[in-house]
Amino acid sequence: MLKNYFKIAIAVLMRRKFFTFLSLFGISFTITILMVMTAFIDKVVNDNYPDKKRDRSLYISRMELRGKESMNSSGLSYYYIDHYISKMKTPVKVAISSGFGSTNTYVNNRKIVINYKYANAAFWEVLDFDFIEGKPFSKQQEDNAERVTVISEDMKKEYFGDDDTPAVGKYIEADDIKYRVCGVVKSLPITSYLLYADIFLPITTSKTRLDADKGYMGNYNAIVLAKTSADVPKMKKEYDGIVAKLPIPGKEWDHLYSHADSYIEGYVRTGNETRSGMVYAITAITLFALFIMLLPTLNLVNVNITRIMERSSEIGVRKAFGASSKTLVYQFLVENLILTFLGGTIGVVLSLVVMYFINQARLIANLNLGLNFTVLGYTILTCIIFGLLSGVYPAWRMSKLNVVTALKA
Numbered sequence: 001m002l003k004n005y006f007k008i009a010i011a012v013l014m015r016r017k018f019f020t021f022l023s024l025f026g027i028s029f030t031i032t033i034l035m036v037m038t039a040f041i042d043k044v045v046n047d048n049y050p051d052k053k054r055d056r057s058l059y060i061s062r063m064e065l066r067g068k069e070s071m072n073s074s075g076l077s078y079y080y081i082d083h084y085i086s087k088m089k090t091p092v093k094v095a096i097s098s099g100f101g102s103t104n105t106y107v108n109n110r111k112i113v114i115n116y117k118y119a120n121a122a123f124w125e126v127l128d129f130d131f132i133e134g135k136p137f138s139k140q141q142e143d144n145a146e147r148v149t150v151i152s153e154d155m156k157k158e159y160f161g162d163d164d165t166p167a168v169g170k171y172i173e174a175d176d177i178k179y180r181v182c183g184v185v186k187s188l189p190i191t192s193y194l195l196y197a198d199i200f201l202p203i204t205t206s207k208t209r210l211d212a213d214k215g216y217m218g219n220y221n222a223i224v225l226a227k228t229s230a231d232v233p234k235m236k237k238e239y240d241g242i243v244a245k246l247p248i249p250g251k252e253w254d255h256l257y258s259h260a261d262s263y264i265e266g267y268v269r270t271g272n273e274t275r276s277g278m279v280y281a282i283t284a285i286t287l288f289a290l291f292i293m294l295l296p297t298l299n300l301v302n303v304n305i306t307r308i309m310e311r312s313s314e315i316g317v318r319k320a321f322g323a324s325s326k327t328l329v330y331q332f333l334v335e336n337l338i339l340t341f342l343g344g345t346i347g348v349v350l351s352l353v354v355m356y357f358i359n360q361a362r363l364i365a366n367l368n369l370g371l372n373f374t375v376l377g378y379t380i381l382t383c384i385i386f387g388l389l390s391g392v393y394p395a396w397r398m399s400k401l402n403v404v405t406a407l408k409a
Contacts, residue, residue, distance in 0.1 A: 006338060008331070013339065016310070019303050024343045026299040030292050031347025031379060036354050039369040041285070044191045045264055050129040051195065055229040057126070058236055058260035060085060061194065061221035062269070065248070066255040075099060076258075077218030078203070078210040084242055090235040091224040095119070095126035098206070099219050100197045103175040112158055114174045117197035118206050124150075126225045127195065134168035134183035137202050141182075145204040149179035152187040154365065155198040174199060175207075189367035194221060194266075216249060216256075224260065236260050293382065297390045305394050329395040336391030337384065344380065 013020040048054055063080075064073040076085075078096070086094050097119040105112050124136035129150075137148045149172060151159070156167045171178045179201065188196045203210065226235045239260040248256050261269065268281040315328060348371075355369040 006334075008335065010338075012311075012335065013342075019306065020339075022299065023303050023339055024346060026295065027340060027343025028347035028350055030295065031344055032350040032354060033292055034289060035348065035351035035371070035375065035379060036358070036369065037288075038375045039351075039355055039372055040367075042372045042375065043189075043367060043369055045267060047192075049186070049188070050127045051192075051223075051263065052128045053126065053225060054263050056226045056232060057263070058224050058226075058232060058239070059194065059221070059263060059266040060224065060239065060258065060260050061266055063216050063256070063258040065217075065250075065253040066257070067252045068254065070252055072217070072253075074217040076220050076222065077213050077215055078220050079214050080216045080218070081220055081222045082210075084246075085222050085224065085239070088224065088235070088238055088242070090226055090231055090238050092227045093122045093126050093225040095123040095223040095225070096203060096220055097123055097195070097200075098203070099221070105173050105175075107159060114155065114172075115196070115198045116174055117200050118203040119200050120203045123200070126223050130186040132184045132186060133166055134181070136183055142202045142204055145202060147177060147179045147205055148182045148202065149174075150183040150185055150200040151181055152198050153184055154187040156184050158198075172199065174201075177205075179205075187366045189364050191364060191367060194223075216246070301390050301393055305397060325400075332395040333388060333391045336395075337388070340384070340390075348376065348379070 051057070060081075061075060062073060063076055064071065081094070081096050086096075088094070098117055100115045100117045102113055102115050105114055121137065121139040121142045129136075132153055134150075136150055137146070141148055151167065151172060155172075159172055160167050160170065167181045167184050170181050172181055173179075179199070190196050224235060224239070226232050239258075243256065243258050246256055248254065259265075259269070318328065319325075352371060355371070359368045
C-alpha cells in the first residue's frame with residue numbers, strides 16, 4: 001500500500017510542478033538555515049580545542065561593580081587573580097592570560113597585523129594545544145621574563161612564508177621587540193575569544209608592570225582547573241565565598257559581582273553579572289528556530305489545501321467507490337511526509353554545499369563548519385513533526401468533503 005501511496009505522491013508532485021517547487025523550496029531553505037546556524041553554534045560553543053578539560057574547568061573572566069547611578073564591568077587585574085584566585089585551595093592549576101592586543105610589524109615591506117596575548121606557564125598545562133613544532137615556554141622562562149614566544153601555524157606562514165623550514169629558533173618582531181620562537185601551535189578561530197592569539201608571550205614580558213595596579217579590574221582572565229570533575233562545585237563555591245568577602249572599592253558602588261562559570265555560561269553571559277544569559281540565549285535560539293520552521297509549515301498548509309481543492313473530483317470518486325475518510329486521510333498524510341522528506345533531503349544537501357563554500361571562503365579563519373549528526377537527527381524528527389502538522393488540517397478538510405459536492409467540482 002505504501003508503494004502505491006508513494007507512486008501517487010510522485011505523480012501528484014509531478015503534475016503541479018510550481019506548487020511542488022514552492023513546497024520543496026520552503027522546506028529545504030528552512031532546513032538549510034537551521035543546519036548552517038546550528039553548525040556555527042556547535043562549532044563556537046562545543047569545539048573544545050585546545051580546551052579539552054572543560055569538565056574540570058571554571059572560567060573567571062569578568063567583574064562588575066554596581067552603584068545606584070553607575071555601573072562598571074571589565075576583565076580582571078593580574079593583582080586580583082594573583083592575590084585572590086591563585087590562592088584558592090581547590091584548583092590544582094590556574095591559567096592566566098590577557099585579552100589579545102594588536103600591533104603592526106613589517107616583513108619585506110609587507111604589513112602584518114599580529115594579535116598577541118600574554119600568558120603564564122600554567123596556561124600550557126591547563127590547555128592542550130597541539131604543538132606542530134617545539135614546546136611551550138617554561139615557568140623558569142616566565143620567571144626570567146625571557147623574550148620567547150609560541151606562535152600559531154597561520155602566523156608562521158604569514159611571517160616566515162610557506163616553506164617547511166622550522167620556525168623554532170627564529171625571531172619574530174612584535175611591538176618593536178624581538179621574540180625567539182620556541183613553539184608553533186595549531187591555529188584557533190577568533191571565536192575562541194578567551195584563547196585566540198597569533199603569538200603568545202610570557203606574562204612577565206608585559207610592558208605594564210603586573211603589580212602596578214592594585215585594583216580588581218584589568219585585562220586578564222583565569223581558568224581554574226580542579227583535580228576531578230567532582231571538585232568543580234566545591235571550586236565554584238570557594239570562589240563565590242571569596243567574592244562575597246571582597247571589600248567594595250569605593251563609595252559609589254554598593255554591589256560587586258564576579259562568577260566562576262562553566263564554558264557555556266561564561267560565553268553567553270550578557271554583561272549583566274546578575275544573570276548568566278543562558279535563559280536568554282536558549283529562549284532566543286528556540287524562538288528563532290520555531291519562527292523559521294513556522295513559515296514553511298504555513299506555506300505547506302496553504303499549498304495542501306489548494307491541492308485538495310484540485311483533487312476534489314478524485315476524492316469524490318474514491319469515496320463513491322467506498323474509500324473511507326480514514327483511508328484518504330492516511331494517504332494524504334503519507335504523501336505530505338514524502339514531500340517533507342524530499343524537502344529535508346534537499347535541505348541537508350544544500351546545507352553541506354553552503355558549509356563547504358563558507359569554509360572555502362574562510363569568512364572566519366580556522367572556523368570550519370561541519371554536519372552535526374545529533375542536529376541532523378533532530379532535523380529529521382522535526383521534518384516528521386512539521387510534515388504531520390502541516391498535513392493534519394488539509395487532511396481533515398478533505399475528509400469532510402461531501403461526495404456529491406466533490407464530484408461536481
